[in-house]
Amino acid sequence: xxxxYVGIGISYLVVNQGALITNCFENSNAYKAGIRTGDILTHVxxxxxxxxxxDAMNTMIRGDEGSFSNFTYLSQGKAxxxxxxxxxxxxxxxYKEVSVKKKKAGVITISAFSDATGKLVAKALKQMQNDxxxxxxxxxxxxxxxxxxxxxxxxxxxxxxxxxxxxxxDRQGKVTSVKDTTDTxxxxxxxxxLVNNHSASASEIxxxxxxxxxxxxxxxxxxYGKSTVQVEV
Numbered sequence: 001x002x003x004x005y006v007g008i009g010i011s012y013l014v015v016n017q018g019a020l021i022t023n024c025f026e027n028s029n030a031y032k033a034g035i036r037t038g039d040i041l042t043h044v045x046x047x048x049x050x051x052x053x054x055d056a057m058n059t060m061i062r063g064d065e066g067s068f069s070n071f072t073y074l075s076q077g078k079a080x081x082x083x084x085x086x087x088x089x090x091x092x093x094x095y096k097e098v099s100v101k102k103k104k105a106g107v108i109t110i111s112a113f114s115d116a117t118g119k120l121v122a123k124a125l126k127q128m129q130n131d132x133x134x135x136x137x138x139x140x141x142x143x144x145x146x147x148x149x150x151x152x153x154x155x156x157x158x159x160x161x162x163x164x165x166x167x168x169x170d171r172q173g174k175v176t177s178v179k180d181t182t183d184t185x186x187x188x189x190x191x192x193x194l195v196n197n198h199s200a201s202a203s204e205i206x207x208x209x210x211x212x213x214x215x216x217x218x219x220x221x222x223x224y225g226k227s228t229v230q231v232e233v
Contacts, residue, residue, distance in 0.1 A: 007062045008071070009089045010035065011111060011142065017074070018042040018049030019057055022142045022198070023111060026096070028089055033082040035073055042079070043072035062086065092146075093120035097133060105135035106188075110154070113146030113202040118153025125157055125186040135190040138210070141220065145201025148229055155209055156182045163213060166205050168229060191216045200224035 009028020012019035019041040024031050035041075042049055044060040052060075063069065063086050072081045093116070094109040106128040108121060128136065155165045159180040167177045193207050193216045204223050210216040 005062070006065045006086055006088050008033075008035075008084050008086055010041075010061075012041065012057075014052075014054050014057060015040065016051060018052075019061065021073075025089065025111075026094060029084050029087060030071075033071070033084050034075070034080065035071075035082070036075065040074045041071060042074055043070075045069050046072075092117050093124065095120075095124035095127065097128075097131065100135065103135065104131065104133040105137055105190075106131075106133045107137045107139060109139040110203075110206075111143055113143070113148070113150035113154075115147070115150070117146070117150040118157070121154045122157050122184075128188065129186060134188055135192075136188040137192045137194065138206075138216075139194040140199050140203040140206060141194050141196040142198040143200070143203040144198060144224075145203055145226070148202050148205065151202035151206045152178060154206060156180045157184060157186055158210065158214060160185050166209050193218055195220040195223050197221050197224060201226045201229075 008030040009025040010021050010030045011023045012021050017040050021037050021039045024035050024037055049057055065088055068085050071084050092112045092114045096107050098105050108124045152165055161180055163180045164177045165180055167175055169175045193210055195207055211218050
């Protein structure tokens with residue numbers, strides 16, 4: 001949740017064969033080496049990842065900045081071996097502009113809600129405004145959540161001041177509503193948010209708030225359904 005780490009630039013799920021790539025971050029060294037979402041990492045420096053737990057995989061895949069390892073991965077059933085350098089990677093927010101029917105759309109992918117998420121989303125929204133982009137697509141697929149304050153910051157960039165961003169109910173039934181206290185709000189003609197069954201927690205708060213209060217169209221599959229918030233004490 002620091003928003004950055006040293007690695008090759010992937011997120012993954014543990015499967016029997018190794019690490020199933022759920023996201024290969026654009027401009028990462030893994031992406032440059034040809035790894036794509038859906039591929040499976042099977043070996044690091046000749047050592048199999050099969051049947052290893054997440055901690056063991058993290059230790060093998062990550063490492064010191066500037067170090068190299070040989071990574072073997074399966075792509076469409078074919079085993080490929082690449083020598084990949086590890087580097088510091090910003091991993092929670094990615095922005096790109098795409099052309100849809102000769103019109104510009106801005107795609108903001110949020111992979112986690114970390115310390116830096118709100119600022120990075122604000123930077124992307126400002127870039128969209130400067131480039132006269134009229135369609136916003138927010139992508140929180142495979143985003144399992146993070147800091148609720150970060151989701152609050154993202155919502156505040158789109159809501160009007162005084163708008164309720166979300167509400168929480170405690171075990172005694174007391175409802176607490178969190179309102180936007182900022183002055184900046186970005187508006188776009190067309191708004192969409194992408195979700196799947198791995199979109200959870202803060203991702204669901206963001207999605208439901210944008211759907212109910214800002215008319216965002218939700219596209220994807222039913223989300224995880226966490227519906228609870230935990231705090232550290």
